[in-house]
Amino acid sequence: MGEHSRSKGWCGWFLVLVVAALIVVAVVIALKKRNDNSEPDLGPVPGPPGAVQKKYGDALKVAMQFFDIQKSGKLVNNKISWRGDSALKDGSEAKLDLSKGMYDAGDHIKFGFPMAFTATVLSWAILEYGDQMQTVNQLQPAQDSLKWITDFFINAHPSENVLFIQVGDPEADHKCWDRPETMTEKRPLTQVNTSFPGTEVVAETAAAMASASLVFKSIDSVYSSELLKHAKQLFTFADENRGSYSKSIPEVQKYYNSTGYGDELLWAASWLYHATGDESYYKYVTGKNGKSFANWGSPTWFSWDDKRPGTQVLLSRLSFFGSKGKSENIQKYRETAEAVMCGLLPKSPTATSSRTDNGLIWVSEWNALQHPVASAFLAILYSDYMLTSRTAKLSCNGKSYGPSDLRKFALSQADYVLGSNPMEMSYLVGYGDKYPQYVHHRGASIPANAKTGCSDGWKWLNSTNPNPNVAFGALVGGPFLNETYVDSRNNSMQGEPSTYNTAVMVGLLSGLLTTSSVLQSFT
Numbered sequence: 001m002g003e004h005s006r007s008k009g010w011c012g013w014f015l016v017l018v019v020a021a022l023i024v025v026a027v028v029i030a031l032k033k034r035n036d037n038s039e040p041d042l043g044p045v046p047g048p049p050g051a052v053q054k055k056y057g058d059a060l061k062v063a064m065q066f067f068d069i070q071k072s073g074k075l076v077n078n079k080i081s082w083r084g085d086s087a088l089k090d091g092s093e094a095k096l097d098l099s100k101g102m103y104d105a106g107d108h109i110k111f112g113f114p115m116a117f118t119a120t121v122l123s124w125a126i127l128e129y130g131d132q133m134q135t136v137n138q139l140q141p142a143q144d145s146l147k148w149i150t151d152f153f154i155n156a157h158p159s160e161n162v163l164f165i166q167v168g169d170p171e172a173d174h175k176c177w178d179r180p181e182t183m184t185e186k187r188p189l190t191q192v193n194t195s196f197p198g199t200e201v202v203a204e205t206a207a208a209m210a211s212a213s214l215v216f217k218s219i220d221s222v223y224s225s226e227l228l229k230h231a232k233q234l235f236t237f238a239d240e241n242r243g244s245y246s247k248s249i250p251e252v253q254k255y256y257n258s259t260g261y262g263d264e265l266l267w268a269a270s271w272l273y274h275a276t277g278d279e280s281y282y283k284y285v286t287g288k289n290g291k292s293f294a295n296w297g298s299p300t301w302f303s304w305d306d307k308r309p310g311t312q313v314l315l316s317r318l319s320f321f322g323s324k325g326k327s328e329n330i331q332k333y334r335e336t337a338e339a340v341m342c343g344l345l346p347k348s349p350t351a352t353s354s355r356t357d358n359g360l361i362w363v364s365e366w367n368a369l370q371h372p373v374a375s376a377f378l379a380i381l382y383s384d385y386m387l388t389s390r391t392a393k394l395s396c397n398g399k400s401y402g403p404s405d406l407r408k409f410a411l412s413q414a415d416y417v418l419g420s421n422p423m424e425m426s427y428l429v430g431y432g433d434k435y436p437q438y439v440h441h442r443g444a445s446i447p448a449n450a451k452t453g454c455s456d457g458w459k460w461l462n463s464t465n466p467n468p469n470v471a472f473g474a475l476v477g478g479p480f481l482n483e484t485y486v487d488s489r490n491n492s493m494q495g496e497p498s499t500y501n502t503a504v505m506v507g508l509l510s511g512l513l514t515t516s517s518v519l520q521s522f523t
């Protein structure tokens with residue numbers, strides 16, 4: 001009896017448990033369903049710059065120093081103890097002062113194409129996040145570094161259809177291992193003109209000057225107008241004399257080969273539209289040229305060679321904020337920007353597989369970090385456009401993501417670069433306790449008081465000692481796909497920094513600097 005009733009009781013309790021479990025499962029499914037369909041949480045309405053995230057503020061201060069390290073010419077308020085004046089006679093063979101501008105990477109060539117991209121990205125970062133840079137006193141240094149480049153561009157554009165696009169001969173330069181302050185190699189000039197056009201380099205320079213004209217508009221209106229005048233002339237020069245500089249001047253293929261100029265034309269026109277409000281630039285990007293060059297629907301990687309994703313995000317601004325954004329073709333730019341974002345989000349149905357095991361976007365062995373950092377910069381911009389315009393979600397093949405998902409992605413890439421990686425190393429030189437000691441950078445590898453010149457300086461490349469000078473703010477090429485890094489001075493594939501890497505890093509860090517950011521109109 002007792003036995004029987006216990007077993008009956010057990011049966012009853014079992015039934016109750018089964019029913020309870022079924023209810024729990026049903027509730028969980030219902031909740032999950034509701035969650036999937038509900039709007040992603042937008043969080044509080046963003047206000048002026050929120051609390052500064054010390055980590056990113058510190059990293060930004062480090063990153064910004066690399067621009068000072070790369071400056072050519074007669075330095076002003078030089079803060080880098082091991083740098084001095086250099087290349088003072090650059091441009092003299094054409095009776096021009098081309099002494100300013102920046103060395104592009106570890107050597108001493110001033111390559112106009114990546115230098116212009118550096119300036120455009122730096123302008124963009126200042127325009128979107130200048131108020132945040134200001135919270136850690138980095139706005140003025142950013143403006144000063146930008147002007148160091150645009151001063152050079154003004155002088156490099158002596159007449160409407162001539163632009164000097166390179167100072168120095170890479171072949172001669174690469175035979176030496178010397179400091180910029182003591183270099184003796186010849187510094188020939190390279191120009192593009194109507195007979196030898198260079199649409200991409202001229203258009204990128206137009207983009208740089210148009211975006212910079214917006215940066216300086218309220219600070220120095222005369223300078224801003226001058227930049228805008230050059231930008232307009234350069235755009236016309238680029239557009240009316242179409243031809244790739246890689247074809248006109250085949251020697252450039254070895255260094256910054258361009259895969260096409262259509263992207264730079266659209267990018268430049270987009271910046272000129274923002275800078276002038278002139279309808280003709282709007283029609284340029286939405287009309288026939290948009291159709292020819294925009295490649296709507298196909299996401300690509302933002303880099304010094306490919307400006308399409310940047311253009312898509314920049315033009316999305318019109319769709320998020322302005323009445324001009326209703327045109328069908330502006331929507332196509334925005335849809336393509338969304339396809340880029342969906343590719344970046346790690347859990348999206350269309351997530352790119354170009355990633356390391358630990359989630360770093362990884363596209364190429366050479367200068368691997370350029371892609372994740374540039375992508376994360378675009379992601380934080382897009383996230384802030386969504387937040388500021390109260391746009392709750394982005395749809396990726398039916399799955400919804402909110403601005404916080406994009407921010408999370410951007411943070412993951414920044415944190416990886418700053419040390420959350422299997423090497424437990426910061427790839428931003430000078431940040432954290434552990435960072436590359438053998439950066440491929442001549443100035444950093446040679447003691448400032450060394451007496452060596454062009455040829456005997458090679459002993460500094462061969463030296464097994466760490467660099468005597470720290471190249472603060474250098475963002476090195478970065479890890480292999482298997483997430484290893486060989487810290488060796490001759491390893492330029494992984495260990496060479498560049499101004500354009502630092503520019504996208506500055507953009508990313510400025511965007512992550514505070515806990516909330518609301519973007520403002522910059523036109």
Ligand SMILES: *[C@@H]1O[C@H](CO)[C@@H](O)[C@H](O)[C@H]1NC(C)=O
Pocket residue numbers: 190191192193195196249
């Ligand atoms: C035009 O540019 C080409 C390529 O840089 C150069 O060889 C040529 O001398 C330039 N033309 C003039 C008139 O300077």
Ligand SMILES: *[C@@H]1O[C@H](CO)[C@@H](O)[C@H](O)[C@H]1NC(C)=O
Pocket residue numbers: 246253254257258259260
């Ligand atoms: C430069 O790019 C063009 C266009 O993509 C390509 O045809 C050419 O082979 C490239 N040159 C080099 C040296 O890679």
Ligand SMILES: *[C@@H]1O[C@H](CO)[C@@H](O)[C@H](O)[C@H]1NC(C)=O
Pocket residue numbers: 455456457458459462
């Ligand atoms: C540097 O090393 C290379 C090869 O490892 C050697 O050929 C060269 O002589 C060395 N140069 C100096 C200045 O030590």
Ligand SMILES: *[C@@H]1O[C@H](CO)[C@@H](O)[C@H](O)[C@H]1NC(C)=O
Pocket residue numbers: 480481482483484
């Ligand atoms: C990682 O990849 C690099 C480049 O492909 C290769 O040289 C290296 O041997 C790999 N290291 C490991 C530990 O697998």
Ligand SMILES: *[C@@H]1O[C@H](CO)[C@@H](O)[C@H](O)[C@H]1NC(C)=O
Pocket residue numbers: 488489490491
């Ligand atoms: C580069 O440096 C590494 C280690 O310092 C050395 O093993 C290698 O031979 C060097 N390679 C060249 C091409 O000099």
